[in-house]
Amino acid sequence: MLDKNGVEIKTGQIVEITGAYFKNDNGLYFVTRSPGDPGWCGSDHSLTKISKTGKISKAKYNLCFWPIISTVSDRFKSAEARAWNKEHAQIEVKAIKNMAEVAAYFQAKADELNDPIRYLTYSIGEDHPEVIRNKVLRDHFATLAKAVMGEEVTP
Structure with a gap:
């Protein structure tokens, strides 16, 4: 859009x-x-x-x-x-000057997924689609946090 x-x-x-x-x-x-x-x-x-x-x-x-x-x-x-x-x-x-809170918002979203990923990996295995989906989402939020702060993002 x-x-x-x-x-x-x-x-x-x-x-x-x-x-x-x-x-x-x-x-x-x-x-x-x-x-x-x-x-x-x-x-x-x-x-x-x-x-x-x-x-x-x-x-x-x-x-x-x-x-x-x-x-x-x-x-x-x-x-x-x-x-x-x-x-x-x-x-x-x-554009605004201070994007720190926005970056912290996305980093917090990424961090929230660490415990569920750990639990799901232990419960249903590393290759389960739900574990993979949560990892993709966590990586997406972490990448956004870096991009918002203007850091170099490597794939």
């Missing part, structure tokens, strides 16, 4: 949403998942709100998807929001 300037949106990038129906949806986000990522079967981008200084939001409503989805219970308001967002909402890839 491309932003308003034709730049491809990828996991780990900072993006800014403008023109959304609900003001809470506008702002800076970092892309946590994208179509084609290991372990992600969605056709949209998963976003988490972030400040201009690089601090990840801990607010109750800090998540968003692109294209924006409406989750209000009033179906007429939801339809109005969908139509508005389709016509007016825009996303643009941006």
Whole structure:
């Protein structure tokens, strides 16, 4: 998927949403998942709100998807929001100076998989598809953590 300037949106990038129906949806986000990522079967981008200084939001409503989805219970308001967002909402890839928290987020996701991999390897074997799937996901997150910080990533 491309932003308003034709730049491809990828996991780990900072993006800014403008023109959304609900003001809470506008702002800076970092892309946590994208179509084609290991372990992600969605056709949209998963976003988490972030400040201009690089601090990840801990607010109750800090998540968003692109294209924006409406989750209000009033179906007429939801339809109005969908139509508005389709016509007016825009996303643009941006850059911020401090990407340390974003890199730490992805590294923590990679580290969370170490214990399950160890357990599954012991329980069902090194060659089991579930072990391989978890290793691929762990390596994906570790690679993202390095790439976000601008480190050289070797395959």
